[in-house]
Amino acid sequence: MLEKDLKFFLDDLRQCLRVSVALKKEFTLAITGSISREDYCLDEQGEVLADIDALVILEDIEDKAIVCDYLSGKLKSIVKEHNVDLDIMFGLNSALQKNVGAHYFQSIRDKYILYNGLGIDLDNVPSVVKSVQLKYAHQSFFYYQSKYRLQPSQLLSQKIVAIWNILNELHGVVEIGNLDSQMLYKNYKMREYAAAYTNINMFGLTKSMELYVDEQEELxxxxxxxxxxxxxDNxxxxxxxQFFFHQVREYVFYENLGMQFEGNIMKIT
Incomplete structure (x- = not known):
């Protein structure tokens, strides 16, 4: 999708949800990730190089089937008209309120909440202190490491490097924004570093982090x-x-969203 068309797509989604919600079970739907943060990349033709992801927040896990059917029916024609894919994940409001430091939640902006039946107020979300930022940055790092191990891709490796830079910044290390530099994590050099994302030794990064965590055990x-x-530990x-990396993915999903990963992603095409 071209960047200039992205706004029209999101406006169409918002209008559809605003005028047609007729459910007994309320929900909130927000665009998340790089689209909401507005830090996505473009190719030379102006195409957005990012998935379009949405989070649907529910009050009760029992509401999921009803809301799934409703969204699938209402949004399919808009997604088809704009020739894009929309990936929707589901989470419980109770879990979300306990995990405001999670990266998926921190990426949500008011203008990207397309329907807010639960009345979630981002203005009243407490600020996240550095220790909490670190906690969830590590969680994201290991989550994407696991996804990468299951299905390597350039997009995932970019996400891993981005989170690595966030961790460096939080630890007071200068952020490394280009791939010609040698990555450092405190005093540990990443081995087998290469310029291309796809050649980065992802578990070399993990080993460096493990050494630092061991050194700072009390912290x-x-x-x-x-x-x-x-x-x-494992x-x-x-x-x-691969089962281990599936387990990590499941662990993080339940930790953040109160729901399992398997069967929790609905793709509308």
Whole structure:
């Protein structure tokens, strides 16, 4: 989709939801990720190089089937008209309120909430302190590492490098924004570094992080989420075990959204 057409697509989605909601079960739908943060990349033709992801927030897991059917029916024609794919994930409001530091939640902006049946007020969300930012940045790092291990792609490697830069910045290390530089994580050099995203040794990054976490054990003892601890404790003996990386993905989803990953993504095409 061209960048100039993105606004029209989102406006059409918003208008459809505004005029046609007729459900007994309320929900909130927001665009998330790089689209909401407005930091997506463009190719030379002006095409947006990012997935269009949405989060649907529910009060009760039992509401999911009804809302799924409703959204699938209402939004399919708009998605088809604009010739794009829309990926929708679901989460519980109770889990969201406990995880305001999560990257998916921090990416949401008011103008990208297309329907707000639950009346979620971003203005009243407490600010996230540095220790919480670190906690969720590590979680995102290990989550995307696991996704990359399951299905490598340039987009995922870009996300991993972006989060790596966020972690460097939070730790007071100068952000590395170009791929010609050698990446550093505190005093540890990443081995087998190459200029292309697809050649980055992703688990070299993890090893560097593991060394730093070990060095700062007292600092991190209470400052990593359970899914991150699980990853660090087990990834080395499970590098060829895809089930382990599926487990990490499930762990993070339930941790953040109160719902399992499997069956929780609805693609509208």
């Amino acid at each position: 991190y003892k209470d400052n990593l989420l359970p899914s991150s601890i699980y990853f660090l 990834y080395k003996k499970n590098l060829s075990n």
